[in-house]
Amino acid sequence: MRFLKKFYTLIIFFFLYAPIIVLMIFSFNNSKSRAKWGGFTLKWYAELFKDNEILSSLYYTIIIAVISSLVATVIGTIAAIGIHNMSKIKKTVVMNLTYLPVINPDIVTGISLMILFIFIKLNLGFITLLFAHITFNIPYVILSVMPKLKQLDKHVYEAALDLGATPLFAFRKVVLPEIMPGVVTGALLAFTLSLDDFVISFFTTGSGVSNLSITIYSMARRGINPKINALSTIMFITVLLLLIIVNKRTSRKENA
Amino acid sequence: MKIRWISTPYIVWMIMFTVVPLLLVFFFSITVQTDEGITFTLENFKKLSEPIYLKVLWRSIYLAFVSTVICLLLGYPMAMILAGTDVKRKNVLIFLFVAPMWMNFLLRTYAWLTLLEKNGLINTVLSLFGIKPLNLLYNNLAVLLGMVYNFLPFMVLPIYSVLSKVDKSVIEAAQDLGANNFKVFTKVTFPLSLPGVASGITMVFMPAVTTFVVPRLLGGAQFTLIGNLIERQFVLVGDWNFGSAISIVMMILILISMGIMSRYETEHVGGGFFG
Amino acid sequence: MSENIIELINISKDYDGAEALKDVSLTIKKNEFVTLLGPSGCGKTTTLRIIAGFENPTEGTILFEGQNINSLPPYKRKVNTVFQRYALFTHMNVFENVAFGLRIKKFDNKTIKEKVSNVLHMVNLSGYEKRSVDSLSGGQQQRVAIARALVNEPQVLLLDEPLAALDLKLRKEMQIELKQMQKRLGITFVYVTHDQEEALTMSDTIVVMRDGSIQQIGTPVEIYNEPKNAFVADFIGESNIIDGTMLRDYLVRFAGHDFECVDKGFGENKEVDVVVRPEDIKITREEDGMLKGVIKSVTFKGVHYEMIAEANGVQWIIHSTAMSPVDSRVGLCIHPNDIQIMEKVVSE
Numbered sequence A: 001m002r003f004l005k006k007f008y009t010l011i012i013f014f015f016l017y018a019p020i021i022v023l024m025i026f027s028f029n030n031s032k033s034r035a036k037w038g039g040f041t042l043k044w045y046a047e048l049f050k051d052n053e054i055l056s057s058l059y060y061t062i063i064i065a066v067i068s069s070l071v072a073t074v075i076g077t078i079a080a081i082g083i084h085n086m087s088k089i090k091k092t093v094v095m096n097l098t099y100l101p102v103i104n105p106d107i108v109t110g111i112s113l114m115i116l117f118i119f120i121k122l123n124l125g126f127i128t129l130l131f132a133h134i135t136f137n138i139p140y141v142i143l144s145v146m147p148k149l150k151q152l153d154k155h156v157y158e159a160a161l162d163l164g165a166t167p168l169f170a171f172r173k174v175v176l177p178e179i180m181p182g183v184v185t186g187a188l189l190a191f192t193l194s195l196d197d198f199v200i201s202f203f204t205t206g207s208g209v210s211n212l213s214i215t216i217y218s219m220a221r222r223g224i225n226p227k228i229n230a231l232s233t234i235m236f237i238t239v240l241l242l243l244i245i246v247n248k249r250t251s252r253k254e255n256a
Numbered sequence B: 001m002k003i004r005w006i007s008t009p010y011i012v013w014m015i016m017f018t019v020v021p022l023l024l025v026f027f028f029s030i031t032v033q034t035d036e037g038i039t040f041t042l043e044n045f046k047k048l049s050e051p052i053y054l055k056v057l058w059r060s061i062y063l064a065f066v067s068t069v070i071c072l073l074l075g076y077p078m079a080m081i082l083a084g085t086d087v088k089r090k091n092v093l094i095f096l097f098v099a100p101m102w103m104n105f106l107l108r109t110y111a112w113l114t115l116l117e118k119n120g121l122i123n124t125v126l127s128l129f130g131i132k133p134l135n136l137l138y139n140n141l142a143v144l145l146g147m148v149y150n151f152l153p154f155m156v157l158p159i160y161s162v163l164s165k166v167d168k169s170v171i172e173a174a175q176d177l178g179a180n181n182f183k184v185f186t187k188v189t190f191p192l193s194l195p196g197v198a199s200g201i202t203m204v205f206m207p208a209v210t211t212f213v214v215p216r217l218l219g220g221a222q223f224t225l226i227g228n229l230i231e232r233q234f235v236l237v238g239d240w241n242f243g244s245a246i247s248i249v250m251m252i253l254i255l256i257s258m259g260i261m262s263r264y265e266t267e268h269v270g271g272g273f274f275g
Numbered sequence C: 001m002s003e004n005i006i007e008l009i010n011i012s013k014d015y016d017g018a019e020a021l022k023d024v025s026l027t028i029k030k031n032e033f034v035t036l037l038g039p040s041g042c043g044k045t046t047t048l049r050i051i052a053g054f055e056n057p058t059e060g061t062i063l064f065e066g067q068n069i070n071s072l073p074p075y076k077r078k079v080n081t082v083f084q085r086y087a088l089f090t091h092m093n094v095f096e097n098v099a100f101g102l103r104i105k106k107f108d109n110k111t112i113k114e115k116v117s118n119v120l121h122m123v124n125l126s127g128y129e130k131r132s133v134d135s136l137s138g139g140q141q142q143r144v145a146i147a148r149a150l151v152n153e154p155q156v157l158l159l160d161e162p163l164a165a166l167d168l169k170l171r172k173e174m175q176i177e178l179k180q181m182q183k184r185l186g187i188t189f190v191y192v193t194h195d196q197e198e199a200l201t202m203s204d205t206i207v208v209m210r211d212g213s214i215q216q217i218g219t220p221v222e223i224y225n226e227p228k229n230a231f232v233a234d235f236i237g238e239s240n241i242i243d244g245t246m247l248r249d250y251l252v253r254f255a256g257h258d259f260e261c262v263d264k265g266f267g268e269n270k271e272v273d274v275v276v277r278p279e280d281i282k283i284t285r286e287e288d289g290m291l292k293g294v295i296k297s298v299t300f301k302g303v304h305y306e307m308i309a310e311a312n313g314v315q316w317i318i319h320s321t322a323m324s325p326v327d328s329r330v331g332l333c334i335h336p337n338d339i340q341i342m343e344k345v346v347s348e
Helices: A002-026 A043-048 A052-084 A088-103 A106-119 A126-151 A155-162 A167-196 A199-204 A212-221 A226-255 B004-029 B043-048 B051-084 B087-102 B105-116 B121-128 B140-163 B168-176 B181-210 B213-218 B226-237 B240-262 C044-052 C094-104 C109-122 C138-150 C168-185 C196-202 C220-225 C230-235
Strands: B031-034 B037-040 C004-015 C018-029 C033-037 C059-064 C079-082 C156-160 C188-193 C205-210 C213-218 C240-248 C251-254 C257-260 C270-276 C281-284 C291-300 C305-311 C314-320 C329-334 C340-343
Touching: A002 A226, A002 B051, A002 B087, A002 B105, A002 B140, A043 A226, A052 A088, A052 A126, A052 A167, A052 A212, A052 B004, A088 A126, A088 B004, A088 B240, A106 A126, A106 A199, A106 B004, A106 B181, A106 B226, A106 B240, A126 A167, A126 A199, A126 B004, A155 A167, A155 C079, A199 A212, A212 A226, A212 B105, A212 B213, A226 B087, A226 B105, B004 B031, B004 B240, B031 B240, B043 B051, B043 B240, B051 B087, B051 B140, B051 B181, B051 B226, B087 B140, B105 B121, B105 B140, B105 B213, B140 B181, B140 B213, B168 B181, B181 B226, B181 B240, B213 B226, B226 B240, C004 C044, C004 C188, C018 C044, C018 C188, C018 C205, C018 C213, C033 C044, C033 C196, C044 C079, C044 C156, C044 C188, C044 C205, C079 C138, C094 C109, C094 C138, C109 C138, C138 C168, C168 C196, C188 C196, C196 C220, C205 C220, C205 C230, C213 C220, C213 C230, C230 C240, C230 C270, C230 C340, C240 C314, C251 C270, C281 C314, C305 C329
Parallel strands: C033 C188, C033 C205, C079 C156, C156 C188
Antiparallel strands: B031 B037, C004 C018, C004 C059, C205 C213, C240 C251, C240 C270, C251 C257, C270 C340, C281 C329, C291 C305, C291 C329, C305 C314
């Protein structure tokens, strides 16, 4: 039984990792073929950093992810507090509408936003891409913050006022720190969703502005390109390092 | 508290960028533009019932269903193994299991392209044994593989999350009452894990039925699922009305199946990303 | 009049049409321990929140030392609150929780340290400064909440069922501690509770409330011995409440018997409520009793027995240290002083 479990785990992990590892190995392959080994090289990496298309989409991906997650975190956190204090009926209506972009297929969200932008004669490009990302990020922030607000003793805010804090001070020094874990989770979630998004971005951008996903898509459609392998390797290593750092940090906090 | 109004900016945003766009989609789905202007019609929905489109619809649902079943069959044992390992190794295992999910979706799909190609790695290895190159790419199987590969974690994590919360004493109680391992599983463990299974099914089926990336990359330019159909109406054909009608139908399908599934979910267990 | 610190004048409060308070008027004197007592939903917490400033009254005036404070926000009022579930700031340690109000008032660090350490000493929490509030027991959290309010030297301390979450033994101890603290510090306490025993133990003045209006204001002794109506009598301790007729001054008929009593001024042949406390009914031999009856049940309550006797169609609750067995025939006697006559409340 133990052996069976180990064997099964091994197979599943092989299935999950084999494609990625092959991809990474071939990023160092001197031959353009994916099947034959032509010796070790770093030339694809060098070319990657000379490729303006990839560099510009990397730039847009990060800029969009940073701005959209920040804006979404601010709007979403404030909105969550407002919604939390709404009457039950209003709350139900607003929360159901908030869930819409989460459960709606990305493609529907994408085309609906595209229709809107074209309808109001907004040129598809950076601004529309940013608006789209903020739109699908806000619900995730709200959904991360709401549970923390529910846990929060509703009298905590009043207690701060009672001790002489103005509403703004009470929010900053008492409410915000208490819901901070939810806010951080929401912001991280928004940031990674934005980094990773393809479908919605695909429909809502234009005029030369594209993010990494879109660039990879168009490159992959044109066939295999070793530069993508190099890019994958860098991205996977980066993600892995970030994850390890985050995990170390949280586990240390739990032990403290 | 007098701070109800502070959610106003969000509500304005939501109406502007969520509600209005969906209303526009709905509007386009029930109209056509003719030379005389815009007229209301159900033509767009009727068009969807033409055999070629029905076939696309059927194939999308069929492939999504099959990939969901495969994910469940592969994923359930994995979830059980993950839930059963001791705490120390569990964290590492979970971490390793989740890590590939953090890689870009398109890169993950692209990785299979490299393996399955006519002169890709698998065929090269096969040729060493004297087997002729197989057509591994651009068929149902390749699309299924892509779906299972991408969505398997969505099945495993919710089931794992429910299983690891199952009270150990419940299982001990069952054993105490004379149930053998098989009975414990069929009568206790599995029924208790049903909420996780329900959310796993939802979380795999939904993206599988709507994806247009996997069929486009692994199925080839001619391979069409609903997602591709919608994309084509907006990007290539420019028939927004028909595209909107398909979107509305898809939305309704999704909402109905979400509704059915949520009856079995006692709680939302999609977490595990930042836990 | 200068003695009055808080005056509520004709306060009413509506929540979306539901009346939480109806025309409540109340005067609280300096250094008084006032308890708002009543069942849940009676408006006692709403009254407290109006004094604290968390709610605005729909109608009426609140005076603080003679000044109208209706529109003064909570953070400008010279009152502090101890919340039911403490509402401690869980992201701060004990010291920072207590220092919160002082920091807002911009005291220098040395003064803050001194004041916090004094107040923590007072609530027996010296040495707990660095502890996180989550690691404290319920009773300790309670003390932090009190210290956090007291350190600001409020003129009035508002306490909203502060002991409700504690177990019985701890609750009794804290009752005594709170009362001593109030006497020592000379601060006005406004205390909300639904526990009548707690109210009787601690208060100078008890305000009994029901359905958003005040039923009676008085000292614990007054409230217990001379309840104004059947609700108060029933709520404060156990009572026998019987329909009766005031035949004339000093004579009342109930349970088919005419009793001498000490009340007058109700008029003749007036329908009244009669209240007799269980401990005021004496059990005698059957032939010596004013009423003759049968013991229906006996329960041992520790210090006394609780017996239920039936006499003249009325069930009487009787508390006595001597036990009469079930089914024994007994006589019941009531002293004129122990008969409390009340006008009938016309119920809505």
